[in-house]
Amino acid sequence: MRKQRRRDAAVRTTYNEAAAHYEAHESGLLEAESKTERTHKVKQEQIAGAVSRNSAVNAWKHPLTLGPYGVSFSRTGRHALLAGHGGRAAVLDLHANAPKCEVVAGECVRAAVFLHDETMFACAQKKYVYVYDDSGAEVHRMKQHLEPEHLSFLPFHFLLASMGHSGYLKYHDVSTGTLVSEHATRLGSAHSLAQNPQSGVLDVGHGNGVVTLWSPASPQPLARVLAHRGGVAALAHSACGTYLATGGVDGLLKIWDARTFRTLRETRLKGRAPTSLDFSQRGMLAVACAHSNGVEVYESATKAKACAPYLSHALAGGVAACAARFRPFEDALLVGHARGVDSILVPGSAEANYDALEGENPFRTKNQRKTAVVRGLLDKLPPETIALAGADFVGQVERDPEAAKKDKRALEDAANAKLEQKIRDKKKTRGRSKLKAKLKKRLKNVISKETNMLRDKVADEAREKKRKRKAGGDGAAAAAGDDAPADTSTALDRLFSRAKKR
Numbered sequence: 001m002r003k004q005r006r007r008d009a010a011v012r013t014t015y016n017e018a019a020a021h022y023e024a025h026e027s028g029l030l031e032a033e034s035k036t037e038r039t040h041k042v043k044q045e046q047i048a049g050a051v052s053r054n055s056a057v058n059a060w061k062h063p064l065t066l067g068p069y070g071v072s073f074s075r076t077g078r079h080a081l082l083a084g085h086g087g088r089a090a091v092l093d094l095h096a097n098a099p100k101c102e103v104v105a106g107e108c109v110r111a112a113v114f115l116h117d118e119t120m121f122a123c124a125q126k127k128y129v130y131v132y133d134d135s136g137a138e139v140h141r142m143k144q145h146l147e148p149e150h151l152s153f154l155p156f157h158f159l160l161a162s163m164g165h166s167g168y169l170k171y172h173d174v175s176t177g178t179l180v181s182e183h184a185t186r187l188g189s190a191h192s193l194a195q196n197p198q199s200g201v202l203d204v205g206h207g208n209g210v211v212t213l214w215s216p217a218s219p220q221p222l223a224r225v226l227a228h229r230g231g232v233a234a235l236a237h238s239a240c241g242t243y244l245a246t247g248g249v250d251g252l253l254k255i256w257d258a259r260t261f262r263t264l265r266e267t268r269l270k271g272r273a274p275t276s277l278d279f280s281q282r283g284m285l286a287v288a289c290a291h292s293n294g295v296e297v298y299e300s301a302t303k304a305k306a307c308a309p310y311l312s313h314a315l316a317g318g319v320a321a322c323a324a325r326f327r328p329f330e331d332a333l334l335v336g337h338a339r340g341v342d343s344i345l346v347p348g349s350a351e352a353n354y355d356a357l358e359g360e361n362p363f364r365t366k367n368q369r370k371t372a373v374v375r376g377l378l379d380k381l382p383p384e385t386i387a388l389a390g391a392d393f394v395g396q397v398e399r400d401p402e403a404a405k406k407d408k409r410a411l412e413d414a415a416n417a418k419l420e421q422k423i424r425d426k427k428k429t430r431g432r433s434k435l436k437a438k439l440k441k442r443l444k445n446v447i448s449k450e451t452n453m454l455r456d457k458v459a460d461e462a463r464e465k466k467r468k469r470k471a472g473g474d475g476a477a478a479a480a481g482d483d484a485p486a487d488t489s490t491a492l493d494r495l496f497s498r499a500k501k502r
Contacts, residue, residue: 029299030042030311030347040308040311040312041312042311044059044313047345048345051347058330058345059332059343060343061340061341061343062341063339064084065086066084066086066104067085067339067340068322068337068338069322069341070085071334071336071341072112073327073334074114074118075328076118076329076362077362078093078118078362079092079093080327081113081114082112082341087108087109088109089103089121089123090103091121091134094330100134105123105130107127108125109123110125110149110150111123111150111151112124112151113151113152113153115131116153116155116174116373117359119133119134120133122153124148125148127146127147128143129148144170144172145170146165146166146168147164148164149163149165150193153174154200154386155359157380158175158376158380159171159172159216160172161195163193167185167187169214170182175377181383183216183218185214188207192232192235196237197239197241198240198241200386201213201386201388202214202215205227205231205234205246206231208231209226209227209229209230209248210227211224211235213225215386216386217386223261225256225261228249228254230248231248232247233247233274234247234276236285237279238279238283239281242258243257243264243301244256244257245277247277250273251268251273252266252268252269253269254266264301265301269289270292272291274288274290275289275320275322276322278325279301280346280349280350281329281350282348284349285300285301286298286324286326287324288322288323290321293319293320294315295315295344297309297310297333298310313342319339320338322338323336324336327343329354329362331345331347332344359372359376413448416447416449
């Protein structure tokens with residue numbers, strides 16, 4: 001038994017040392033050898049020849065019909081979901097580089113997203129939202145979501161959000177099958193939809209240049225930001241939730257601080273309005289424009305030289321890029337266009353270390369996937385936790401209610417103490433000053449410790465008087481008993497009662 005324990009300890013030590021040795025804290029980047037060299041002029045063939053074989057297999061092209069195609073990934077980054085506007089939806093296994101399933105809907109598929117894992121995905125079709133499994137069979141049809149145009153799934157809340165053509169934002173709980181909430185934006189059809197991965201707040205871009213922030217617990221938008229003079233064509237949130245990228249039809253790309261809603265960077269794009277924006281796990285920004293035949297990648301949205309692209313790729317045949325999405329845990333970028341999907345290499349874009357406890361293991365087995373689903377259902381967050389500052393208290397231990405009340409009362413007392421400072425009356429030369437009366441009337445509404453004590457004392461005295469009066473009345477009635485005279489009231493008694501009252 002002791003030998004077995006020593007062996008297990010030795011194996012754990014070996015694994016920990018290997019993990020510490022091979023853990024990559026810094027990502028590799030393309031570096032120019034001279035000041036005149038530009039990294040965005042490097043071709044994909046040169047990058048594929050310089051990287052390892054395992055990384056070079058991520059550069060490929062899939063010609064497809066029934067385009068143009070939108071792209072989305074599972075949380076593990078192993079599976080990609082393609083949504084063609086011609087009516088095709090397909091799931092690709094990127095480790096095997098082969099299609100897993102395919103659905104030909106026969107009608108327009110505007111958007112598609114994975115649900116809790118790669119075994120189920122939802123498609124926004126012409127009239128309703130349809131849910132399919134990994135074999136391509138239809139599982140469910142959501143008739144409450146009419147004419148959907150954009151989809152987004154919140155993995156920690158198990159909520160599927162859809163934005164319809166009529167301007168309604170709807171949240172559907174996929175674990176219970178119930179419609180959680182339905183909000184009317186009153187701004188018409190939305191042009192774009194993005195999710196803050198930290199707080200779960202959804203950003204909706206409208207045609208008048210306004211970006212509204214929504215939560216299922218609030219019927220009104222949490223915030224409104226006037227981002228562009230024209231419509232907001234594309235939105236993207238960084239992985240940390242701090243930065244928000246917006247692209248308008250006016251040809252401007254703006255980087256916002258999501259905490260203060262202030263503009264950090266502003267760049268005019270060459271290809272006019274962007275059709276897709278996406279942040280990588282390392283903070284790179286991909287921009288796909290409709291009036292250009294390629295996609296540009298910026299190294300950092302917050303650096304001073306953010307206007308210069310880090311990498312650029314032109315599509316063959318001069319087709320326009322419709323969607324661009326970074327692949328999680330791999331230095332690759334998938335670009336959807338009218339003739340199919342291309343995968344290009346972007347060195348330094350992905351995070352090398354994944355968290356297996358959060359369901360992000362790309363190499364997980366079938367049992368591990370099932371365990372992750374059960375764990376996610378047990379740890380599911382309620383919709384009320386989605387707020388602008390909701391990411392701070394999630395995962396913390398709930399405080400004692402009495403201690404929280406004491407702290408709140410202390411803050412109230414401190415605030416009331418500031419109001420007790422002396423207020424000097426303004427001196428007026430003529431007329432009657434009403435300032436003192438106004439101040440007295442205003443101080444009546446101030447709740448302080450003294451006013452609370454006085455109110456309690458007055459209430460106690462009133463209760464004591466009522467109790468004594470009741471006790472005295474009962475004693476007098478008991479003493480009188482049966483000896484009390486009968487009621488001998490006459491018609492003239494009412495005159496005497498009036499005299500007594502006077």
